[in-house]
Amino acid sequence: MSMLLSSWQFWAILSACFAALTAVFAKVGVEAIDSDLATFIRTIVVVAALACILVGTGKWRPAQAISGRTMLFLVLSGLATGASWLCYFRALQMGDVARVSPIDKLSVVLVALVGVAFLGERLSAANWTGVLLIGAGALLVAWRG
Incomplete structure (x- = not known):
């Protein structure tokens, strides 16, 4: 079990599963309210x-313990996450x-x-x-044919 928990593949698969649930739950959640309020x-x-x-877990750290460069990129990442x-x-x-x-997952292509x-x-x-296959697959799934 310890080996599984230290595997990036394990965590990436869990991320994909939770992302799928996020999409389905969010779709139902935005039916009756403004999407910005839902976000x-x-x-x-x-x-x-x-x-x-x-x-x-005792992992809380004060902002002063984080380097300026690290904080800058985390803030930029947070802004990008919010916009996304x-x-x-x-x-x-x-x-x-x-x-x-699937269109959202074109981020995989952009990240590469x-x-x-x-x-x-x-x-x-x-x-x-x-x-290329991820990109083509996302477009094919999104295509209303």
């Missing part, structure tokens, strides 16, 4: 849950969850491109094929 409620729940986890959530909830309110979510262009990561031919 706000979701954000409060996330903040409260994480605060409890940090305090409960606002756009995602708006799209869910307007479209089918089975079509919105940014990772290579700006972070110096390298992808093999098989990796690039996978990126």
Whole structure:
């Protein structure tokens, strides 16, 4: 079990499962209220849950203990997350969850491109094929044919 918990693959699969639940729950949740308000409620729940986890596990750290560079990139990431959530909830309110979510997952393609262009990561031919298939698959699932 310890080996499983230290595996990035395990956590990535759990992330995908929770992301799927997020999409379905959010689609139902935005039916009767404004998507921005729904995003706000979701954000409060996330903040409260994480605060409890940090305090409960003794991982809470004061802001002064975090470097300026780290804080800058975490703030930028938070802003990007907020923008993503606002756009995602708006799209869910307007479209089918089975079509919105695959388009949202085009972020996988964008991350691969940014990772290579700006972070110096390298992808093999098989990796690039996978990126292209993810992109094509997302578009095909979202296509109303």
